[in-house]
Amino acid sequence: MKSNPEIILKTQSLAKIVTLEDKQLNLLHDVNLTVTAGQTIAIVGSSGSGKTTLLSILAGLDLPSSGEVYLKNKAMHQLNEEQRSQVRADHVGFIFQQFLLINSLTALENVMLPAELAHNDDAKKLALSLLAQVGLSARVNHFPAQLSGGEQQRVAIARAFITKPDILFADEPTGNLDKQTSEHIADLLFDLNKQFGTTLVLVSHDLTLAQRCQRQVEMRDGKLIDTQSSVKETSVQTEQIA
Numbered sequence: 584m585k586s587n588p589e590i591i592l593k594t595q596s597l598a599k600i601v602t603l604e605d606k607q608l609n610l611l612h613d614v615n616l617t618v619t620a621g622q623t624i625a626i627v628g629s630s631g632s633g634k635t636t637l638l639s640i641l642a643g644l645d646l647p648s649s650g651e652v653y654l655k656n657k658a659m660h661q662l663n664e665e666q667r668s669q670v671r672a673d674h675v676g677f678i679f680q681q682f683l684l685i686n687s688l689t690a691l692e693n694v695m696l697p698a699e700l701a702h703n704d705d706a707k708k709l710a711l712s713l714l715a716q717v718g719l720s721a722r723v724n725h726f727p728a729q730l731s732g733g734e735q736q737r738v739a740i741a742r743a744f745i746t747k748p749d750i751l752f753a754d755e756p757t758g759n760l761d762k763q764t765s766e767h768i769a770d771l772l773f774d775l776n777k778q779f780g781t782t783l784v785l786v787s788h789d790l791t792l793a794q795r796c797q798r799q800v801e802m803r804d805g806k807l808i809d810t811q812s813s814v815k816e817t818s819v820q821t822e823q824i825a
């Protein structure tokens with residue numbers, strides 16, 4: 584193992600403040616987090632504590648009010664939407680709780696889409712192979728409305744991995760699924776994480792799922808608390824970040 588693992592994600596004093604009816608809400612406050620390449624990390628915490636808000640900023644979908652976010656050494660907080668979109672296309676995969684599949688596309692077309700957008704000539708081959716891996720070879724021509732919730736989630740997982748992202752953000756990837764399906768989905772996520780070396784940042788209420796990650800952090804009222812860590816942050820050389 585390398586003594587100095589690559590830092591793939593780092594935040595410094597991250598804050599998110601929104602104004603609602605003349606009142607300022609501190610959704611995130613002084614969030615400091617360092618994630619090394621290949622690490623699996625779970626963000627847990629009660630409803631409304633700021634997990635999705637944090638994930639959106641970490642993934643470059645939203646901007647912080649103050650503080651810094653570095654994703655693959657890119658200063659995301661200084662980039663415009665177009666530049667952040669490019670970083671996402673190059674490095675990031677997402678799995679959202681609501682799957683966000685495109686209803687007018689089949690399972691196969693949904694999975695192929697990110698690879699086609701990246702002009703990958705092997706999109707179809709890759710998509711069929713990933714769909715086989717998630718056990719959906721018999722469902723490739725089904726539209727989302729013709730798939731069960733668990734099946735849709737498996738399509739979303741296959742789609743998230745098709746660009747071989749360096750880092751995958753998953754918000755409640757097993758939310759609303761029964762225990763057996765949840766376990767199957769989690770197995771797939773961790774198998775693909777190992778197979779592709781993908782860094783995995785997941786938000787979950789499910790402590791069994793969270794405990795399968797190497798590290799767990801907890802959001803409490805917009806603050807991040809490192810509850811348990813197998814890689815000590817102090818051992819990481821922050822100078823690596825330009």
Ligand SMILES: Nc1ncnc2c1ncn2[C@@H]1O[C@H](COP(=O)(O)OP(=O)(O)OP(=O)(O)O)[C@@H](O)[C@H]1O
Pocket residue numbers: 601603608610628629630631632633634635636637802
């Ligand atoms: N745009 C916004 N304007 C005002 N308040 C917001 C906005 N977005 C989120 N919030 C509030 O911020 C808090 C954190 O929301 P967030 O969605 O991050 O919570 P969460 O930890 O993901 O919760 P859950 O587990 O229920 O998904 C909530 O109280 C929410 O109402």
Ligand SMILES: [Mg+2]
Pocket residue numbers: 634635636
């Ligand atoms: Mg949420």
